[in-house]
Amino acid sequence: MTEAESDLLDKGLMLPVMEQFYTLQGEGAHTGRAAYFIRVGGCDVGCHWCDVKESWNADLQPLTAIGDIVAPALQLPARTMVITGGEPSIYNLSPFCEMLHSHGFQVHIETSGAYPLQGEFDWVCLSPKKTAPPLPMACEMADELKVIIHNRNDLNWAEEHASKVRPSCQLFVQPEWSKRTEMMPLAIQFVQNDPRWRISLQSHKYMNIP
DSSP states (O other): OOOHHHHHHTTTSSSEEEEEEEEOOSSSSGOOOOEEEEEEEOOOOTTTTTTTTGSSSGGGGGGGEEHHHHHHHTSSOOOOOESSSSGGGOOOOOHHHHHHHTTTEEEEEOOOOOOOOOOOEEEEEOBBTTTOOHHHHHHHHHHEEEEESSSSSSHHHHHHHHHTTTTTOOOEEEEGGGGHHHHHHHHHHHHHTTTTEEEEOOOHHTTOOO
């Protein structure tokens, strides 16, 4: 990365983009909604069950001007942009959010909350990870708490973080895909015992879409 590119990255005018694509939101509160996704590279949270480990190294992803990210999305009818990763909170997303809002997009972010959020977001999906617990700021901003259930102890992790988010925050437990058969009965019982929660499924995998 050149010094000039590093400066543009710091200012939020370029981002390391692994992929961008038009699909349906497959998880959580907005399941089934048409949305344009941008997946940025870079993550040091290190979830061992992560299904996009190739996104962890930002140096492998091309730096892309934010205008070039928005341009193809403008050719499509949906006006929901989902910023995911990797861990997007690593970056200054304020200019990107401003540009998206100027074109009428609703801006959603999916984050572990491990870093301060920089940008104006219409929806914050917080998915806290034990390897890098979320900052209080992220818990306060969360519109949606989505906890991945890989083992029984993750249900305790879910309860712990439900006490940290706003009362209006929507609560989801999501069985980790590789252990979904084992974890689904636990998640169902958990929701039955505490109806504040709902189950999120990775419906895009069932639909065989990105």
